[in-house]
Amino acid sequence: MAKVAVVFHSGYGHTLRMAQAVADGAGAELVPIDAEGNLTDAGWATLNAADGIIMGSPTYMGSVSWQFKKFADASSKPWYSQAWKDKVFAGFTNSATINGDKHSTLHYLFTLAMQHSGIWAGTGMLPNNAKAAQRNDVNYLGSSAGAMAQSPSDASPAEMPQGDLDTAKLFGKRVAEVAAKFSA
Known part of the structure; x- marks a missing residue:
């Protein structure tokens, strides 16, 4: 079984709740x-020991939170030694609006993973895009690049x-399944 870590920032608790669901699944x-x-220091050690790293941030103004960006900048230490090379990476985000430019955040996470010479895993889910689709269906927001959630600003x-x-x-x-294939 692969060791997976979920590194995330949550501003108001929504991304924390999403991170917990991602971690439960993985x-x-x-x-x-x-x-x-x-x-x-324990957090850095967990990431260094992981086979897979799932990154999460709320989408603020079309990108990751400044707190996540600070973490990303600090990850230049493992980048320099290529300590995370060939780990499986993935990402998730939440915003208040249906679109909210969440794809910009996922692209940021993807770019960070590629800079670390990682292997990206998308959702592997078809979108729920038929007329009969309901808001509580799986992958209702239709993302392939990473998991997306939408939480109204007053929820x-x-x-x-x-x-x-x-x-x-x-x-x-x-x-976790993809990471297990690469860590075997």
């Missing part, structure tokens, strides 16, 4: 980025759509 350890954009984390959380859990499971 059997992964959560590695939170704190409010100042820092990881603990608490407890009010997140179950379909988005189910998507996150299935996504985590897929990433």
